[in-house]
Amino acid sequence: MAQLDLQAKLAILADAAKYDASCASSGTSKRDSRGGKGVGSTEGMGICHAYAPDGRCISLLKILLTNSCIFDCHYCINRKSSNVRRARFTAEEVVRLTLAFYKRNYIEGLFLSSGIIRSSNYTMEQIVEVARSLREDHDFRGYIHLKTIPDADPELVRLAGVHADRVSINVELPTDAGLKRLAPEKDGGRIEGAMADVKASIVETKDARKRFKSAPRFAPAGQSTQMIVGADAANDCDIVARSSTLYDRFKLRRVYYSAFSPIPDASAVLPLQRPPLMREHRLYQSDWLMRFYGFKPKEVMAAAGADGMLPLDIDPKLAWALKFRESFPVDVNRAPRDMLLRVPGLGTKAIDRILASRRVRSLRLEDVARLTVSVAKVRPFIVTIDWRPTLLTDRADLRALIAPKRQQLELFAA
Secondary structure, three states: OOOOHHHHHHHHHHHHHHHHOOOOOOOOOOOOEEEEEEOOOOOOOOEEEOOOOOEEEEEEEEOOOOOOOOOOOOOOOOOOOOOOOOOOOOOHHHHHHHHHHHHOOOOOOOEEOOOOOOOOOHHHHHHHHHHHHHHHHHOOOOOEEEEOOOOOHHHHHHHHHHHHOOOEEEHHHHHHHHHHHHHOOOOHHHHHHHHHHHHHHHHHHHHHHHHHHOOOOOOOOOEEEEEOOOOOOOOHHHHHHHHHHHHHHOOOOEEEEEEEEOOOOOOOOOOOOOOOOHHHHHHHHHHHHHHHHHOOOOHHOOOOOOOOOOOOOOOOOHHHHHHHHHHEEEOOOOOOOOHOOOOOOHHHHHHHHHHHOOOOOOOOOHHOOOOOOOOOHHHHEEOOOOOOOHHHHHHOHHHOOOOOOOOOOOOOOO
């Protein structure tokens, strides 16, 4: 490998990290360096931009330790047989870059992943050393997210959780059949075993901290995972079912979805075109329905078509409502929260305001209109003191009436 300066390495390894979507920084514990001690913080307003649940923008230095890899996964740009320019950071270089970027106010934390070099253990040791040095040698108090390697020794993964705010282990593909076909060197059982170990460590640490305040933290922002969408034959129902299982078994903070992107010199077993980005978006919406709206996986899957795919022209909640019209209309002045959550066009904040407002007065349609972007989408599914949809909910052409209108976007719009 030719000798590269730090700037050239950064250009290569920051670009190589762009395919990893799981770099959100929400949910961690609050730390700062006020009082003259330490460097960095996990707070503040915001190069990778992630967004916290309250809308804050968090800037992270998102890089790979190296884009060299001993594995040859068909879908990966950094696979062993890929014809790409290679580079590698030392642990010390990553530490220097993180501190330099932080002190210039460019970032608030680090997201570090890597290809596998020499062995899984050797690579994991280098990743852990970066986090250890930042925390112990430099008292860095900013956010750290480490992508761990399932094949590595469990003790190394445990050490990663001791130093990092969040750890993640990618399941890669939604089905075991897809993993065997496109990444035969990876083992689905081993991946899930590593996720189970991380979950156990998080639970044990939380229990220990209830009894001993001095007990060390372990990944206070939890663990997450990522799966590639569209590289194999898995449909949306397969992906929703897999995500639900992962949430239930491993108590994940997030499952991220990354639409497959064609890569140079691609394997013949890969599709020639990437899936629509809207498919990725619909999967995130279905994920939200399960996590925040009380939908069960089977209900989300019921919104899909006969081919197991969620519709691209309307969101999953609207698709579900159109299939189960007998559940509507819902009286916004009397219905419980769980039924209001199923009304298309009403988000959690709007519903909280409806519940608060109806304690003091009966709501009219214009009151609901102030809380939603499109009252036309909401009207067929609700009842207020001055509005009843009568036959509107049962119209055969209801979908065409309330689906977003297609429009040609301007490339150079002002």
